[in-house]
Amino acid sequence: MPAIDYLRISLVDRCNFQCQYCMPEGADLQYLPQQSWLSRAELRQLLEEVFMPLGFSNFRLTGGEPLVRPGIVDIVRDIAELPGTKDLSLTTNAFLLSDLAQNLWDAGLRRVNISLDSLDPVIFDQIVGGRGKSRWPQVWDGIQTAHRVGFSPLKLNVVVIPGVNDHEVLDLAALTFDREWHVRFIEFMPIGNDSLFEAKGWVDSETLRDRIRQRWGLTAGDVLGHGPADVFQIPSARGTVGFISQMSECFCDRCNRMRLSADGWLRPCLLNETGQIDLRTSLREGVPTTELKRQVAELLADKPEINYKMRQSGTSGAYGRTMSQIGG
Numbered sequence: 001m002p003a004i005d006y007l008r009i010s011l012v013d014r015c016n017f018q019c020q021y022c023m024p025e026g027a028d029l030q031y032l033p034q035q036s037w038l039s040r041a042e043l044r045q046l047l048e049e050v051f052m053p054l055g056f057s058n059f060r061l062t063g064g065e066p067l068v069r070p071g072i073v074d075i076v077r078d079i080a081e082l083p084g085t086k087d088l089s090l091t092t093n094a095f096l097l098s099d100l101a102q103n104l105w106d107a108g109l110r111r112v113n114i115s116l117d118s119l120d121p122v123i124f125d126q127i128v129g130g131r132g133k134s135r136w137p138q139v140w141d142g143i144q145t146a147h148r149v150g151f152s153p154l155k156l157n158v159v160v161i162p163g164v165n166d167h168e169v170l171d172l173a174a175l176t177f178d179r180e181w182h183v184r185f186i187e188f189m190p191i192g193n194d195s196l197f198e199a200k201g202w203v204d205s206e207t208l209r210d211r212i213r214q215r216w217g218l219t220a221g222d223v224l225g226h227g228p229a230d231v232f233q234i235p236s237a238r239g240t241v242g243f244i245s246q247m248s249e250c251f252c253d254r255c256n257r258m259r260l261s262a263d264g265w266l267r268p269c270l271l272n273e274t275g276q277i278d279l280r281t282s283l284r285e286g287v288p289t290t291e292l293k294r295q296v297a298e299l300l301a302d303k304p305e306i307n308y309k310m311r312q313s314g315t316s317g318a319y320g321r322t323m324s325q326i327g328g
């Protein structure tokens with residue numbers, strides 16, 4: 001088991017999109033009241049006094065949509081400035097990125113992962129649940145702005161849904177040719193929209209790799225990252241193609257991460273709800289951070305047993321929190 005040094009921090013459970021695969025269909029999600037979000041100061045305190053001393057040094061901000069969190073730029077600055085931060089990144093749908101990219105860069109953020117499920121604006125809008133004006137141009141503009149500002153590596157995340165966007169895999173992979181963009185294909189996971197998962201299923205990464213291999217060839221690749229992607233490269237492309245294959249390969253034995261929700265629950269596994277602890281309530285009740293550190297250390301010791309294969313141990317039926325509430 002590798003060292004657990006990667007913390008994914010969800011800053012807000014709300015989102016300006018409602019992607020088919022992420023939110024339950026017809027979702028009437030109960031959003032957290034704002035006062036239950038970890039404040040900027042509480043988050044900083046937990047990082048400095050609990051997580052960093054336990055060896056966490058790589059941080060990812062996510063959501064919901066992290067760019068709708070008020071004060072996002074200040075939160076980025078706080079974390080970027082902490083001496084214990086080795087790598088800081090953000091996962092976003094990029095809808096608000098063109099306005100924020102420069103400020104985020106100035107605050108110390110250097111890389112972003114962006115969801116882009118389709119190059120076809122009509123399909124894109126169907127996936128993200130748009131009504132009225134198309135959302136695609138603004139997202140594309142956000143990606144271009146991030147590129148211009150200098151974020152690198154710049155990764156694009158595609159959740160592949162059979163019959164929805166799987167026919168675009170070659171076009172999306174071709175985005176890696178001219179620019180140093182890193183396109184990652186994610187196998188649809190059974191969290192978020194269960195009925196869509198049952199209806200559509202998922203495409204295994206090897207099938208996608210075969211398609212790419214037959215068209216252009218495929219060699220080993222490399223890009224900075226702490227997540228589960230297997231990285232390849234189309235010969236002579238500037239960027240890479242990555243595959244996140246929870247369903248076909250299961251990468252739990254190399255899991256190096258935990259998740260902190262917007263309301264301060266620490267979750268040892270995305271797909272298994274065992275062992276979560278409520279750090280925010282304890283912090284607000286005055287429990288010393290030395291004690292919280294002891295509790296987190298205990299959970300770190302239990303983490304290898306809390307994984308996708310053992311998910312029945314922590315979940316009865318539907319997950320208590322869905323993908324947008326956990327942050328992916």
Ligand SMILES: Nc1nc2c(ncn2[C@@H]2O[C@H](COP(=O)(O)OP(=O)(O)OP(=O)(O)O)[C@@H](O)[C@H]2O)c(=O)[nH]1
Pocket residue numbers: 060062089091113155157186189224225226227228229244246255257270271327328
């Ligand atoms: N099952 C599972 N899926 C994960 C895990 N980590 C990331 N993913 C999936 O991969 C998606 C993309 O992750 P990103 O938010 O882009 O971050 P990442 O790939 O971990 O980050 P870097 O490799 O550091 O760039 C997530 O939304 C999940 O769908 C994990 O621990 N378990």
Ligand SMILES: C[S@@+](CC[C@H](N)C(=O)[O-])C[C@H]1O[C@@H](n2cnc3c(N)ncnc32)[C@H](O)[C@@H]1O
Pocket residue numbers: 015021022023062063064065066091092093113114115157158159186187188189190191192193323324326327328
């Ligand atoms: C929950 S979103 C949060 C960050 C941001 N809103 C975004 O979309 O990038 C993080 C990631 O989770 C992925 N995701 C959501 N639901 C998923 C599912 N059921 N299976 C696989 N990936 C999923 C999204 O594609 C996205 O890359």
Ligand code: SF4
Pocket residue numbers: 015016017018019022023063064065093115323324
């Ligand atoms: S994938 Fe991201 S953008 Fe889409 S609904 Fe989920 S949280 Fe929002």
Ligand code: SF4
Pocket residue numbers: 228251252253255256257268269270271272306307308
């Ligand atoms: S499913 Fe859980 S244990 Fe497996 S890689 Fe994801 S977070 Fe880690």
